[in-house]
Amino acid sequence: MEIKVYEHKTQYYETDKMGIIHHSNYIRWFEEARTDYMEQIGLRYDTMEAHGVGIPVLGISCQYKSMTRFGETVTIEVKGIQYNGIKMKLGYIIRDKKTQEIRCTGESQHCFLDEQGNPVSIKKSYHDWHAVFESMLEK
Secondary structure, X not given: OOOOOEEEEOOHXXXXXXXXXXXXXXXXXXXXXXHHHHHHOOOOHHHHHHOXXXXXXXXXXXXXXXXXXXXXXXXXEEEEEEXXXXXXXXXXXXXXXXXXXXXXXXXXXXXXXXXXXXXXXXXXXXXXXXXXXHHHXXX
């Protein structure tokens, strides 16, 4: 399965007083791209939640490489880094669409929980989902 990179056109409200994109927006862009990525691999958040499975963020890191400004379009590549059936880690690369300059890199760690907040083993309970998550690591 070929995963398309996510594109985001920067908005004026995302800038700070210096006219550059405020650092907090990169984390939001990670989430936008992650939601799109999950949809592309066939595991939409709303579908998983309808089955009682949530995917909270356990941790997130972000390394800023260069500034992004209002009006630019960035691409956000998402890739699976780790998955063990209970937790997963995703990686992100944000690039300027025109120049391909890296603007930011990062990672997010997640787990799978039921509606009561208890860990869910995707490997044991959702075999089809497990196969999809494992396949995302082969990319």
